[in-house]
Amino acid sequence: MDAGDETVIELSKVSTRFGDHVVHREIDLSVRRAEIFALIGGSGSGKSTLLREMILLHRPTSGKIKVLGNDLDALSEADASALRLRWGVMFQHGGLFGALNVRENVGLPLREHTKLSDALIDSLAEWKLTMAGLGLEVGTQFPNELSGGMMKRASLARALVLDPELLFLDEPTAGLDPVSATGVDVLVLKLRELFGLTIVMITHDLDLLWQVADRVAVLADGRVEAVGSMADLAAIDRPEVRQFFEGARGRAAQQSAAPSNRNQAGTSWKPK
Ligand SMILES: Nc1ncnc2c1ncn2[C@@H]1O[C@H](COP(=O)(O)OP(=O)(O)OP(=O)(O)O)[C@@H](O)[C@H]1O
Ligand SMILES: [Mg+2]
Structure with missing residues (x-):
C-alpha cells in the first residue's frame, strides 16, 4: 500500500x-x-x-x-x-496564557508532559519559536505585547513543541x-x-x-x-x-x- x-x-x-x-x-x-x-x-x-x-x-x-x-x-x-x-493545536483565538511570557507559553506542554529540565525546555521552546519565524527576543515578551501575526506564530510554536x-x-x-x-x-x-x-x-x-x-x-x-x-x-x-x-x-x-x-x-x- x-x-x-x-x-x-x-x-x-x-x-x-x-x-x-x-x-x-x-x-x-x-x-x-x-x-x-x-x-x-x-x-x-x-x-x-x-x-x-x-x-x-x-x-x-x-x-x-x-x-x-x-x-x-x-x-x-x-x-x-x-x-x-x-497532535498539536493552534486555536482560533490563540489560546496563550496572558500571565506567562511567550517562551513559557511555548514550553508549557513540555513542562506538563515531560520531566525535562527547565533549561532544556527553554532551549526547545526557543527552537520552536525560530521555526515559527519569531526572533528569540519575542520569548520574553507577553502575549498582550504581540501583534496578531506574532500571536499566531507563537501559538503555532506551542502547537509544534511536542513534535506532533x-x-x-x-x-x-x-x-x-x-x-x-x-x-x-x-x-x-x-x-x-x-x-x-x-x-x-x-x-x-x-x-x-x-x-x-x-x-x-x-x-x-x-x-x-x-x-x-x-x-x-x-x-x-x-x-x-x-x-x-x-x-x-x-x-x-x-x-x-x-x-x-x-x-x-x-x-x-x-x-x-
Ligand atoms: N458548547 C456549545 N454549546 C452550545 N452550542 C454550541 C457550543 N459550541 C458550538 N455551539 C454551536 O454550534 C454551532 C457551530 O459552532 P462552531 O463554533 O463549530 O462553528 P464554526 O463553523 O467554527 O463557526 P466560525 O466560522 O464562526 O468559527 C454554532 O451554532 C454554535 O453556536
Ligand atoms: Mg470556528
Whole structure:
C-alpha cells in the first residue's frame, strides 16, 4: 500500500446536537497521512466543533471518530493522554496564557508532559519559536505585547513543541495582513515537507486554500456538501459550494494596490 493512502483520521456518521440545535448530521470524512486537509463552511456551520471532536475536547452526540488508529470513544484515560501528545493545536483565538511570557507559553506542554529540565525546555521552546519565524527576543515578551501575526506564530510554536504527527489549525490567517498571511502559507507547506506532518485546518482564506490544501471539505447544513481539491470544488455548480468562491474575497482583492511579495515572504522560515 502506498504510505500516502494511510488514513489517520476517520469520521463515520458523526452527528452533533446542542439541545435542539443540530450542528452535524452523519458526517463521514477521512484524512490521509501527510495530507493538508481543509474544512470550510459558513460561520456557525460547525467547523470548530468538528475539530474539537477530533482532539478529544468535545464528544459527538453519535457516530465514531478514529485518530491514528484509536477509537476516541473507547480510550482509557492513559491512552487519551498518550494520544494528546501526538497532535498539536493552534486555536482560533490563540489560546496563550496572558500571565506567562511567550517562551513559557511555548514550553508549557513540555513542562506538563515531560520531566525535562527547565533549561532544556527553554532551549526547545526557543527552537520552536525560530521555526515559527519569531526572533528569540519575542520569548520574553507577553502575549498582550504581540501583534496578531506574532500571536499566531507563537501559538503555532506551542502547537509544534511536542513534535506532533498531526497539526490542527483553526483560522491560521484570520485577522492577518496579506504579507503575514503569506508567511503562514509558506510555513504550512514547509512543515509538511520537512516533518511529514498531517495538517487539518479551518480557514476562510481562499488564497491559503489554493496555495496549500490538498483536499477541502465543504460543511453546510450539517453535512459535507463536497470534498475535493480546490480545482474540483471550483468546477461544482451547486450554490452551497459556489458561495465560497463568489462571496469570499481573496487576500489580493483585499489589498488592491499590494505588490506581489509571495516569494519574499518565504524567507520567514528559518530552520538552522
Ligand atoms: N458548547 C456549545 N454549546 C452550545 N452550542 C454550541 C457550543 N459550541 C458550538 N455551539 C454551536 O454550534 C454551532 C457551530 O459552532 P462552531 O463554533 O463549530 O462553528 P464554526 O463553523 O467554527 O463557526 P466560525 O466560522 O464562526 O468559527 C454554532 O451554532 C454554535 O453556536
Ligand atoms: Mg470556528
